[in-house]
Amino acid sequence: MKSADSFEDHRTRILKSLDKAHSAFHKAQIFTGPSVHFHLKSLAAAHEQNCERFAECVYATLASWGMHRMGPGGSKMRAFDDFSSSLQVVWPTAMLLRQKTPANLNENDWANLERIFREIHCMASGTMLVGNSKVMAHLLPNLIPPVDRAYTLKFLFKHGRIKNGAQSEWETLRKVLEGFFYPVVLSPIFQKKAQEWLAQDNPLDTSELKILDNLLIGFLRIQRSQHDAAPKGKIHK
Numbered sequence: 472m473k474s475a476d477s478f479e480d481h482r483t484r485i486l487k488s489l490d491k492a493h494s495a496f497h498k499a500q501i502f503t504g505p506s507v508h509f510h511l512k513s514l515a516a517a518h519e520q521n522c523e524r525f526a527e528c529v530y531a532t533l534a535s536w537g538m539h540r541m542g543p544g545g546s547k548m549r550a551f552d553d554f555s556s557s558l559q560v561v562w563p564t565a566m567l568l569r570q571k572t573p574a575n576l577n578e579n580d581w582a583n584l585e586r587i588f589r590e591i592h593c594m595a596s597g598t599m600l601v602g603n604s605k606v607m608a609h610l611l612p613n614l615i616p617p618v619d620r621a622y623t624l625k626f627l628f629k630h631g632r633i634k635n636g637a638q639s640e641w642e643t644l645r646k647v648l649e650g651f652f653y654p655v656v657l658s659p660i661f662q663k664k665a666q667e668w669l670a671q672d673n674p675l676d677t678s679e680l681k682i683l684d685n686l687l688i689g690f691l692r693i694q695r696s697q698h699d700a701a702p703k704g705k706i707h708k
Contacts, residue, residue, distance in 0.1 A: 478650040496689030505535040513609040526555040547595040557592040573653040600640040612678035
């Protein structure tokens with residue numbers, strides 16, 4: 472696993488591509504329909520500190536974001552009652568963290584974030600990082616971004632593999648927060664652009680960390696488009 476310092480190049484690349492990456496993400500229109508609707512409903516329920524409503528909305532958000540696949544294969548979510556019960560356990564702690572920002576977290580706050588991460592039970596599989604980060608991104612949007620294999624991990628580590636286990640997955644999440652997400656969102660150049668985009672009331676630019684998540688998606692889509700458009704070498708017979 473990379474150390475926090477090794478994310479310096481990644482931070483530089485994204486900060487040099489803010490406008491292009493933002494435009495590429497929104498042009499792609501990856502998230503539409505229920506994936507946007509329930510995303511906004513989940514954020515509103517957390518803001519209202521309504522645990523029951525939040526559980527219902529974020530459960531639907533996860534499903535619409537591809538975390539539950541029908542049939543024998545693919546990712547699977549736990550039964551709603553299991554998920555809802557785990558949220559109730561961490562809800563009071565999460566509400567205390569809602570006023571926190573990346574700039575004022577202390578070690579007690581980090582310990583509480585870890586406890587929430589470990590206690591949420593949304594996925595039936597052995598991997599916690601993707602599902603739990605998406606729940607926490609709606610519960611604590613100022614502190615946690617959604618993490619996935621195809622974009623977040625691919626951008627930062629060049630692969631989407633996850634070493635299963637609560638300790639390992641929490642360490643990965645904390646590492647990417649401290650080494651990449653927090654330094655970028657706290658940088659003046661990002662802050663200036665983020666405030667402009669937040670003022671535009673775009674339904675997917677809902678927090679600084681979600682904007683950065685959007686930028687990663689846009690940045691990688693630009694890269695893939697450039698790769699696909701590059702001339703292929705001739706085959707010599």
